[in-house]
Amino acid sequence: MKLRTVILAGTALAFTGSAALATDLTLVSWGGAYQASQKNAYTDPYMAENAGVNVIWDESSAEAVAKLRAMNEAGNITWDLVDVVASDAIRLCDEGLAMEINPDTDLAAAPDGTSAADDFGDLLVSECFIPQIVYSTTFGYRSDVAEWGGKEPTEICDVFDLETFPGKRSLEKRPINNVEWALLCDGVPKEDVYSVLETEEGQARALAKLDTIKDNVVWWSAGAETPQLLADKEVVIGSTYNGRLFALIEEQKQPVKMLWDAQVFDLDGWIIPAGLPEDRLAATKKLVKYATDTQRLADQAKFISYGPARKSSAPLVGKHATLGIDMAPHMPTDPNNAKNTFLYNYEWWADYRDDIDAKFQAWLAQ
Amino acid sequence: MSDTTDGQVLTTQDGKPLKAALAKALRREKLRALLLIAPLLIFVLITFVAPIADMLFRSVENGIVAETLPKTAFALREWDPGSGNVPDEEVFAALYGDMVVAVGEKKHTRLGSRLNYEQSGISSLFRKTGRRIKRMDEAGPFTEQFLDADKKWGDVSTWQVLKQFSPKYTDGYFLNAFDAKRGIDGIEMKPADERIYMLLFGRTLFLSIVITLACLVLGYPIAFLLAALPLRTSNLLMILVLLPFWTSLLVRTSAWKVLLQQQGVINDFLVWTGLVSEAGRLVMINNQTGTIIAMTHILLPFMILPLYSVMKTISPTYVRAAKSLGANDWTAFWRVYFPQSVPGIGAGAVLAFILSIGYYITPELVGGTSGIFISNRIAYHISSSLNWGLAASLGTLLLVAVLVLFVVYDRIVGIDNVKLG
Numbered sequence: 203m204k205l206r207t208v209i210l211a212g213t214a215l216a217f218t219g220s221a222a223l224a225t226d227l228t229l230v231s232w233g234g235a236y237q238a239s240q241k242n243a244y245t246d247p248y249m250a251e252n253a254g255v256n257v258i259w260d261e262s263s264a265e266a267v268a269k270l271r272a273m274n275e276a277g278n279i280t281w282d283l284v285d286v287v288a289s290d291a292i293r294l295c296d297e298g299l300a301m302e303i304n305p306d307t308d309l310a311a312a313p314d315g316t317s318a319a320d321d322f323g324d325l326l327v328s329e330c331f332i333p334q335i336v337y338s339t340t341f342g343y344r345s346d347v348a349e350w351g352g353k354e355p356t357e358i359c360d361v362f363d364l365e366t367f368p369g370k371r372s373l374e375k376r377p378i379n380n381v382e383w384a385l386l387c388d389g390v391p392k393e394d395v396y397s398v399l400e401t402e403e404g405q406a407r408a409l410a411k412l413d414t415i416k417d418n419v420v421w422w423s424a425g426a427e428t429p430q431l432l433a434d435k436e437v438v439i440g441s442t443y444n445g446r447l448f449a450l451i452e453e454q455k456q457p458v459k460m461l462w463d464a465q466v467f468d469l470d471g472w473i474i475p476a477g478l479p480e481d482r483l484a485a486t487k488k489l490v491k492y493a494t495d496t497q498r499l500a501d502q503a504k505f506i507s508y509g510p511a512r513k514s515s516a517p518l519v520g521k522h523a524t525l526g527i528d529m530a531p532h533m534p535t536d537p538n539n540a541k542n543t544f545l546y547n548y549e550w551w552a553d554y555r556d557d558i559d560a561k562f563q564a565w566l567a568q
Numbered sequence: 569m570s571d572t573t574d575g576q577v578l579t580t581q582d583g584k585p586l587k588a589a590l591a592k593a594l595r596r597e598k599l600r601a602l603l604l605i606a607p608l609l610i611f612v613l614i615t616f617v618a619p620i621a622d623m624l625f626r627s628v629e630n631g632i633v634a635e636t637l638p639k640t641a642f643a644l645r646e647w648d649p650g651s652g653n654v655p656d657e658e659v660f661a662a663l664y665g666d667m668v669v670a671v672g673e674k675k676h677t678r679l680g681s682r683l684n685y686e687q688s689g690i691s692s693l694f695r696k697t698g699r700r701i702k703r704m705d706e707a708g709p710f711t712e713q714f715l716d717a718d719k720k721w722g723d724v725s726t727w728q729v730l731k732q733f734s735p736k737y738t739d740g741y742f743l744n745a746f747d748a749k750r751g752i753d754g755i756e757m758k759p760a761d762e763r764i765y766m767l768l769f770g771r772t773l774f775l776s777i778v779i780t781l782a783c784l785v786l787g788y789p790i791a792f793l794l795a796a797l798p799l800r801t802s803n804l805l806m807i808l809v810l811l812p813f814w815t816s817l818l819v820r821t822s823a824w825k826v827l828l829q830q831q832g833v834i835n836d837f838l839v840w841t842g843l844v845s846e847a848g849r850l851v852m853i854n855n856q857t858g859t860i861i862a863m864t865h866i867l868l869p870f871m872i873l874p875l876y877s878v879m880k881t882i883s884p885t886y887v888r889a890a891k892s893l894g895a896n897d898w899t900a901f902w903r904v905y906f907p908q909s910v911p912g913i914g915a916g917a918v919l920a921f922i923l924s925i926g927y928y929i930t931p932e933l934v935g936g937t938s939g940i941f942i943s944n945r946i947a948y949h950i951s952s953s954l955n956w957g958l959a960a961s962l963g964t965l966l967l968v969a970v971l972v973l974f975v976v977y978d979r980i981v982g983i984d985n986v987k988l989g
Contacts, residue, residue, distance in 0.1 A: 264951075265951045267951070267952070267954060268950055268951040268952075268954065271954060271956075293681065293954065295677070296677035296678060296680060296681050296691065296695065297677070297678050297681060297954070298674050298675065298677070298678055370830075375937075406761070409761075420854055420936070421854070421936060421937055423932065434829065434831050434832075435831045436829050436830060436831055549692055549695075550692075552681075552684075552691050552692060552695075553684065553688050553689045553690075553691050553692045554688045554689070555953070556684060556685050556688065556953060556955070557688040558688075559953065560762050560764065561761055561762055563764055563945070564761055564762055564763060564764040564767075565761065566937040567764055567767055567768065567771075567937060567938070567940070568767075
């Protein structure tokens with residue numbers, strides 16, 4: 203009896219003790235090199251400055267939308283800050299699962315005094331979204347393919363050119379980006395792509411263009427697949443996130459080169475789940491303000507080749523923390539890489555995603 | 569039976585009718601038994617039955633329109649969707665009233681995403697209208713102002729969707745799961761380029777049967793061997809059968825990728841031996857072949873173990889007796905041994921088939937586009953498109969399909985004939 207009392211008292215003490223000492227914040231991200239860059243650039247320095255804060259990572263960003271909805275229905279939000287892509291942020295905002303933020307009070311102004319709203323500019327694509335990085339989905343190709351006879355792809359439509367560049371391609375197993383590229387290479391001007399895609403004929407046209415290479419495509423669903431397929435020589439050209447290709451080329455020294463043409467910019471950032479209790483919300487907001495200031499966003503680029511979402515961070519981007527190479531030329535936003543870019547239309551995809559996805563999947567399955 | 573003897577009611581010692589006393593005692597007994605299993609029963613109900621029932625209910629539940637736009641839903645009752653005209657001012661006024669409340673509670677975008685499953689473009693329609701609603705003139709007229717906010721309010725189809733999904737319950741998700749939809753003239757099939765679920769259901773069933781058969785063909789000789797060998801050797805072999813069980817599913821699936829891909833181990837070997845030319849490397853992954861090979865490997869132990877435990881109980885004396893009576897090896901096996909092993913086949917086949925039909929991760933990784941299952945689409949609608957209603961109706965269909973197959977199986981093989989040992 204006595205022993206039990208002691209143990210109970212001890213446990214109770216331990217719990218109250220830890221609660222008084224530390225505020226636990228649960229951050230959700232994608233794992234891997236990306237999460238490591240966030241840890242190095244944002245949370246490690248923050249925890250060093252704020253002794254009371256303890257950050258716990260959860261690698262659930264891929265299922266974040268579904269899990270947040272389930273948590274919301276159960277009335278128990280266990281996450282404090284969630285890293286999602288912009289389209290998911292819009293979805294979460296629409297569903298009332300993410301909190302609306304006020305850029306001018308919740309985010310730090312730039313060092314020169316520019317307000318956060320102006321510093322992030324157009325990248326604040328949703329009322330709930332706090333952008334961190336600009337990444338792009340683009341192609342990498344092997345530079346040692348014998349069948350190509352010394353030629354190398356230089357533009358997006360070379361992906362569809364099986365005669366000059368034979369071999370397998372890898373594309374993402376979803377319509378987004380693929381149908382846009384298909385239409386661009388079917389002769390649709392860049393500014394008309396989405397209005398053409400709105401029509402049944404336009405959708406059929408995009409799929410017909412993809413049909414020309416369908417037998418030579420390996421479809422991926424995780425970003426790590428294309429680098430692996432390229433390294434294994436399973437494919438000769440493939441789309442993925444530019445940071446993954448950077449790691450393949452610069453860290454693993456594979457004979458792969460970047461085809462930046464018609465890269466599609468996309469955004470990744472934070473959302474704060476709706477319905478957090480006051481104390482946790484205050485702690486989360488404090489962390490967000492710190493983690494998205496000009497210096498922190500620039501610091502992240504030392505660890506991964508994604509562009510900071512603030513205009514004021516760009517000049518501060520330096521060298522890679524371990525490789526020591528200059529990071530600026532590897533950013534998707536670098537002028538040399540961004541000669542021809544395609545802007546992803548969030549609002550449009552929020553409307554047409556369900557419809558086109560059904561058609562795309564039916565097309566894939568046939 | 570009659571409870572009277574010579575017209576007299578039998579009673580217990582204290583004068584109560586015997587039948588009532590017996591019933592009471594039995595009832596008490598039953599109650600006690602029920603109390604004993606209550607913890608398990610409650611556990612199963614709370615953690616298993618209730619979530620499934622809740623999920624299945626989502627396949628017909630559709631309260632969102634009536635909850636978010638109650639006045640509009642009521643006003644739309646009078647409107648004839650076949651008329652070809654947009655509803656009158658009264659409905660627009662109701663819509664304004666509802667939208668003001670909905671925007672205040674930030675519920676309008678949620679309704680927009682729900683209705684966007686039915687018609688593309690409604691998501692942005694509600695988002696846009698929500699932004700404009702504060703600037704609208706409260707005095708009306710509202711028709712003009714809504715059309716001004718977004719011209720889609722002038723489309724009859726928008727209103728048709730709104731009216732069709734006003735009731736609290738809908739068959740829309742189930743129709744969708746059957747590749748059908750409700751048009752103005754009733755239920756019709758979707759255009760051919762949008763039909764996918766029936767194809768996937770068919771493929772899931774077909775591949776599951778193929779995988780189950782492959783498991784049986786590969787597993788039967790192994791189980792036979794295990795049962796026939798002396799204990800020491802068979803234990804060693806048993807470890808080999810169980811070894812894959814202790815390895816992570818993802819590792820095993822990835823190992824198949826390394827083996828089967830075009831620049832993989834098997835193809836390299838075939839090219840090296842000259843059986844296959846460099847250009848003719850076999851495509852064995854990212855298609856149905858990949859799914860069948862990897863899934864057969866993963867489900868093989870589920871076939872071997874029940875087979876083994878049944879075969880272990882078959883006495884070797886029967887086969888010996890058959891042979892001594894003049895049967896040759898094949899007849900002795902086919903007429904005497906095999907019929908006794910059928911319960912094991914039954915159990916193994918049910919296990920492998922039911923596990924296979926709901927499989928998700930392996931087809932996703934090695935199935936490419938032609939080797940994916942219906943469960944991959946269910947997962948997509950749960951975690952990505954958030955169309956939980958459709959996911960629930962697809963899940964319900966899958967559940968019903970399995971139950972029907974189970975009944976058919978019971979008729980053909982007989983569930984009494986299934987033994988796990």
